[in-house]
Amino acid sequence: GQQVMQIPQYQHVQEGEDFTTYCNSSTTLSNIQWYKQRPGGHPVFLIQLVKSGEVKKQKRLTFQFGEAKKNSSLHITATQTTDVGTYFCAAPQGAGSYQLTFGKGTKLSVIP
Amino acid sequence: EAGVAQSPRYKIIEKRQSVAFWCNPISGHATLYWYQQILGQGPKLLIQFQNNGVVDDSQLPKDRFSAERLKGVDSTLKIQPAKLEDSAVYLCASSWAHNSPLHFGNGTRLTVT
Numbered sequence: 378g379q380q381v382m383q384i385p386q387y388q389h390v391q392e393g394e395d396f397t398t399y400c401n402s403s404t405t406l407s408n409i410q411w412y413k414q415r416p417g418g419h420p421v422f423l424i425q426l427v428k429s430g431e432v433k434k435q436k437r438l439t440f441q442f443g444e445a446k447k448n449s450s451l452h453i454t455a456t457q458t459t460d461v462g463t464y465f466c467a468a469p470q471g472a473g474s475y476q477l478t479f480g481k482g483t484k485l486s487v488i489p
Numbered sequence: 490e491a492g493v494a495q496s497p498r499y500k501i502i503e504k505r506q507s508v509a510f511w512c513n514p515i516s517g518h519a520t521l522y523w524y525q526q527i528l529g530q531g532p533k534l535l536i537q538f539q540n541n542g543v544v545d546d547s548q549l550p551k552d553r554f555s556a557e558r559l560k561g562v563d564s565t566l567k568i569q570p571a572k573l574e575d576s577a578v579y580l581c582a583s584s585w586a587h588n589s590p591l592h593f594g595n596g597t598r599l600t601v602t
Contacts, residue, residue, distance in 0.1 A: 410591075420591070421593070422591060465531050475544045475587040475588075477534065477587075481530055
């Protein structure tokens with residue numbers, strides 16, 4: 378079945394540095410969602426991207442959906458210690474599928 | 490609005506024992522999901538309900554796992570008998586409809602010894 382591949386698996390940054398995580402699929406995605414999971418917590422929805430080339434911003438977070446709808450990225454500007462956690466992308470398993478498949482996530486550590 | 494409620498928060502059992510988890514979704518959410526999250530991995534969908542009907546259970550180990558959503562509201566997930574590899578966090582989530590954002594509960598951390 379379709380998988381969404383996420384890279385990198387881990388990222389350690391100094392506070393104030395930027396951070397980017399990437400999500401790639403071999404097939405066209407109808408939409409993609411991003412979630413954040415704090416240590417010991419549960420995934421929390423951040424954003425959903427639907428349109429080709431879509432860019433959405435939430436304060437220091439910028440989300441992009443590729444033109445071919447096969448990849449997506451999450452960029453955080455000037456990281457803060459509150460950004461610590463694991464960021465997951467998730468997308469429907471296939472055309473017309475109901476199953477939302479999660480990537481393996483990128484675990485972000487921020488060094489104060 | 491009240492969030493997704495799950496219980497218990499933690500459960501420790503021995504292998505071959507049975508265990509049950511309970512979930513109450515956000516009021517009005519038609520779609521309910523059970524995910525299994527093994528440490529260091531992303532959530533893996535076990536079963537998805539639309540109201541009280543099963544939409545997808547392709548990744549549910551049906552020889553030991555079962556789930557139901559009677560009356561289309563709360564749901565239970567059961568494991569019988571448990572294996573060591575079932576140690577994980579079991580997350581329940583709900584959404585207005587499929588493809589809309591998921592709201593997760595706090596999860597149940599299961600340890601099988």
